[in-house]
Amino acid sequence: MKAVRYHSYGSSDVLVLEEADHPVADAGQVVLRVAGTAFNPVDVPIRAGMVREVFPVRFPHIPNYDVSGVITEVGDGVTGWSAGDAVVAFLPMTAPGAAAEYVAAPAGVLAAAPRSVDLADAAALPSVALTAWQSLFEHAALRAGQTLLINGAGGGVGGYAVQLAKRAGVTVTATAGARSRARVQAYGADHIVDYTATPLPEAVAGQRFDVVLNLVRTSPEETAALVGLVADGGAFVSTTVPAPEDTGRGVRTVQVFARSDAAQLAELVKRVDAGELKIDVAERRPLTDLAAVHELAVAGKLAGRTVLIP
Structure with missing residues (x-):
């Protein structure tokens, strides 16, 4: 599969689109076909190595921890989810992330995706x-x-x-x-x-x-x-x-140090579908633009919440 990875800490130049192994669902996990993944400002200091004591990553690392997508594989011990389900998640921040065509995710962090918005845009929520x-x-x-x-x-x-x-x-x-x-x-x-x-x-x-x-x-x-x-x-x-x-x-x-919470995320999704909570996406870009998005963020020129689409 295609993924954006970095093999060392550094500037946005370390972000490269390349072939990576297709993830496999371990026990308690699912694999998602990524519909969208949102950029977050903390992605920059994680990539630069400025917060490695708090958020250490293993190289090569695939960034991005907000994701929306469709389940393609269900691992052992997973109940309540099936292939074809559309979901959103706040992934573990130091695990291989969603800047890729596919990502493995713990089943315990998933919530059903909102039905009232484009699936890719739902990545801007978690x-x-x-x-x-x-x-x-x-x-x-x-x-x-x-x-x-x-x-x-x-x-x-x-x-x-x-x-x-x-x-x-x-x-x-x-x-x-x-x-x-x-x-x-x-x-x-x-x-x-x-x-x-x-x-x-x-x-x-x-x-x-x-x-x-x-x-x-x-x-x-x-x-x-x-x-x-x-x-x-x-x-x-x-x-x-x-x-x-x-x-x-x-x-x-x-x-505050936010944590992933599937029950709370499900409640937020419910509010989106009820028209009580609006998901705002300023820009949608191809995943190949991830390095450019990092540069814009550093320069303070990012238009707002940005979703990247494989």
């Missing part, structure tokens, strides 16, 4: 939507009637966070630049702060929020300022940087 769900409802314990500030709502996680919070009856203030403002507004954000025009602390001066969700890599000073926007007894949740542990005022701080 890890980012799970990150938003777990951040808001597991770690922040967000509930109806509360106020939420999302720093970085224009990204993949942020878009799902806005939608999920609004459906939960929460008042949402979101930061977004000109490129993503209309989309964030369409998701239902009550207030939008253009961080390129006015610094966030200045734009929300005098306000505090029950929950602040930080999806942007911030300096220690910027992080402290965000924590200062949390109401007494509230929560600061970050997917990027740790927060000070001793914040006072009863403020909880959590750094």
